[in-house]
Every structure is written in structure tokens, then in C-alpha cells.
Amino acid sequence: MNIKEASEKTGVSSAAIRYYEKESLIPPIDRTEVGNRDIDARIIRRIKFVTQMRAAGMSIENLRRYIELFDAQEDNTKEQKALLQEQLAVMEEKRDDLQAAIDHLNYKLNHFYDHMQETEEELRELEKQHAAKVERENNEAD
Amino acid sequence: MNIKEASEKTGVSSAAIRYYEKESLIPPIDRTEVGNRDIDARIIRRIKFVTQMRAAGMSIENLRRYIELFDAQEDNTKEQKALLQEQLAVMEEKRDDLQAAIDHLNYKLNHFYDHMQETEEELRELEKQHAAKVERENNEAD
DNA sequence: TTAAACCTTAATGTGTACTTCAAGGCAAGT
DNA sequence: ACTTGCCTTGAAGTACACATTAAGGTTTAA
Numbered sequence: 001m002n003i004k005e006a007s008e009k010t011g012v013s014s015a016a017i018r019y020y021e022k023e024s025l026i027p028p029i030d031r032t033e034v035g036n037r038d039i040d041a042r043i044i045r046r047i048k049f050v051t052q053m054r055a056a057g058m059s060i061e062n063l064r065r066y067i068e069l070f071d072a073q074e075d076n077t078k079e080q081k082a083l084l085q086e087q088l089a090v091m092e093e094k095r096d097d098l099q100a101a102i103d104h105l106n107y108k109l110n111h112f113y114d115h116m117q118e119t120e121e122e123l124r125e126l127e128k129q130h131a132a133k134v135e136r137e138n139n140e141a142d
Numbered sequence: 143m144n145i146k147e148a149s150e151k152t153g154v155s156s157a158a159i160r161y162y163e164k165e166s167l168i169p170p171i172d173r174t175e176v177g178n179r180d181i182d183a184r185i186i187r188r189i190k191f192v193t194q195m196r197a198a199g200m201s202i203e204n205l206r207r208y209i210e211l212f213d214a215q216e217d218n219t220k221e222q223k224a225l226l227q228e229q230l231a232v233m234e235e236k237r238d239d240l241q242a243a244i245d246h247l248n249y250k251l252n253h254f255y256d257h258m259q260e261t262e263e264e265l266r267e268l269e270k271q272h273a274a275k276v277e278r279e280n281n282e283a284d
Numbered sequence: 285t286t287a288a289a290c291c292t293t294a295a296t297g298t299g300t301a302c303t304t305c306a307a308g309g310c311a312a313g314t
Numbered sequence: 315a316c317t318t319g320c321c322t323t324g325a326a327g328t329a330c331a332c333a334t335t336a337a338g339g340t341t342t343a344a
Contacts, residue, residue: 085251099237
């Protein structure tokens with residue numbers, strides 16, 4: 001499969017695929033006799049994984065560190081698990097931040113009748129959310 | 143309250159607060175006689191709102207459009223509701239993308255024993271997730 | 285009165301994650 | 315022979331969201 005087909009299959013631009021290879025987010029890609037990239041299912045999977053993590057807000061640099069560790073020959077099981085769990089925690093916090101913002105907008109939508117954007121209700125709601133977050137963080141710290 | 147105190151109270155840098163004012167994400171801030179910003183609770187609330195939406199991945203430009211519409215005198219109720227709902231949809235999709243990535247990493251963590259990063263199981267898992275997403279999108283289109 | 289610690293604006297710099305451009309090669313069709 | 319359409323690399327350009335710097339003003343405290 002050439003790079004254009006791979007691009008169509010993954011929804012990632014050809015330039016971005018080259019960029020990912022250069023940045024070692026995906027392994028070195030095999031070449032044909034004339035030097036063109038020949039992309040197989042394994043590379044496609046890796047591109048899709050990169051896409052999914054990028055969509056989740058993981059930076060290129062963190063993604064590279066992450067992948068480097070996983071691709072290394074040595075048995076890094078412990079560090080790998082720790083890294084996975086760290087990344088999971090980051091993503092769960094992001095998800096919760098998103099959910100808080102969603103809740104906020106839903107609150108606005110449900111209290112639309114009173115031209116609400118700076119009402120006391122909203123203030124209390126925001127502070128309630130903040131207090132809840134602080135409490136969650138305190139619980140985590142235990 | 144001067145800009146430094148506001149910065150400490152919100153966790154947003156002074157430069158960022160000035161930037162937000164310039165970009166009309168927050169209303170024009172009152173000045174003291176000598177021209178320094180004098181920030182009150184209302185502005186603090188607006189800064190916190192901006193922070194929350196930024197954390198949820200909303201761009202400055204969309205946030206400005208959004209806020210402009212809400213601050214306008216005319217009764218834009220319909221457009222405002224539509225805008226709110228649109229933004230909610232975007233954020234819910236983001237949240238779901240994040241959840242998918244979380245699921246993926248959890249899957250990795252749970253199947254750690256077999257050096258899993260490119261197994262057939264993982265491939266099937268990714269495709270399952272993709273199929274589920276496609277189905278969700280089809281349902282939305284109804 | 286001089287330094288410290290705030291503040292102002294305007295301009296310029298920075299990091300990220302690509303995209304686009306320039307210059308060229310290869311292979312097929314007309 | 316030439317256009318079309320793919321590919322290559324390296325360099326330069328772009329958009330976003332600020333951060334930093336420059337040049338200056340005010341207030342307080344030694």
C-alpha cells in the first residue's frame with residue numbers, strides 16, 4: 001500500500017504520516033526498490049493508535065516517550081505499567097474536566113429562561129463544582 | 143483587586159488575562175485613576191468560565207463568538223440555544239474520544255502479560271470500538 | 285532619592301503540530 | 315515526447331495561544 005492509500009485508510013494526511021515516522025511515533029516503514037514507502041497492516045494499526053491518543057490530547061513528545069518504552073527490547077514491564085497508569089490518570093482527569101464543562105453548559109441550557117449568564121445561581125453552581133473538584137482531589141491525596 | 147491578585151486567584155497568568163480582555167473573552171475591565179486594571183468578582187467569574195471552556199478544548203475564536211452572542215443586547219435566544227447545543231455536542235464527542243482512548247489503555251493494562259502492543263486481540267478491540275462509534279454516529283443521524 | 289514591586293502598551297518571540305513548497309524521480313497513458 | 319499522477323526529501327511557512335521583552339509610569343519603604 002502506498003502512502004496515499006494509507007492516508008485514505010486512516011484519515012491521516014500523507015505529510016502527517018511522514019512526520020509521524022520522522023518523529024518515531026510509528027516504526028521505520030519499509031521501502032520499495034525506488035524508495036517509496038510500502039505500508040502494511042501493522043503500520044496502519046500504529047497510525048490508528050497514534051490518532052486515537054492524539055485525539056485524546058496526548059502530545060507528540062509524550063506519545064514518543066511512551067512508544068519508545070514499549071518498543072524497547074528490555075523488559076520494562078514495571079515502568080510500562082506505571083506509564084500506562086499515569087497516562088490513564090491524565091486522561092481521566094481530562095475527561096472529568098470535559099464533563100464538568102458539559103454539566104455547566106447543560107445547566108445554562110436548562111436555566112435559559114432568566115438570561116442567566118452572570119446570575120447568582122450560576123456563580124453558586126460554579127462554586128459547587130469547584131468545591132466538588134477540590135473534594136475529589138483531597139480524596140485522591142489520601 | 144489588581145491583576146496579580148486576580149492571576150493568583152484564578153491560576154491564569156497576568157499576560158493571559160490581558161490577552162483575554164483584548165480578545166473580548168472577558169468584558170472591558172475597569173481602571174484605576176492611573177490606568178491599572180481593577181478586577182472585581184464578576185471578572186473573576188468570567189475568567190473562570192473561560193478557563194473551564196478552554197480546559198474543555200474550546201478555541202479562543204469559538205469562545206469569543208459564543209460570548210459575543212451571549213453578551214449582545216438583542217434577544218438571540220434561539221441562536222444562543224443552538225450554539226449551546228452545538229458546543230455541547232462537540233464536547234460530548236471529545237469526551238467519548240477520550241473514553242475510547244481510556245478503554246484502549248485499560249485493555250492494554252489488563253492484557254499486559256502477552257507483550258500486547260500489536261496483537262490480534264488489540265486489533266479486534268480497536269475495530270470493535272470503531273464499529274461502536276460508527277453505530278453511535280448513525281444513531282445520532284436519525 | 286533610589287530601589288523594589290507593582291502596573292501599562294506594543295511588539296516580538298516561542299512551542300506545537302503539522303502543511304505547503306520547491307525540486308526532482310519514476311511509471312503509465314496518449 | 316509529454317502530460318499525469320504518484321512518490322521522495324528538506325526547508326520554509328502557518329495557526330494558535332499565549333510568554334517575553336522593551337520602555338516607561340506609580341507607589342511604598344529604606
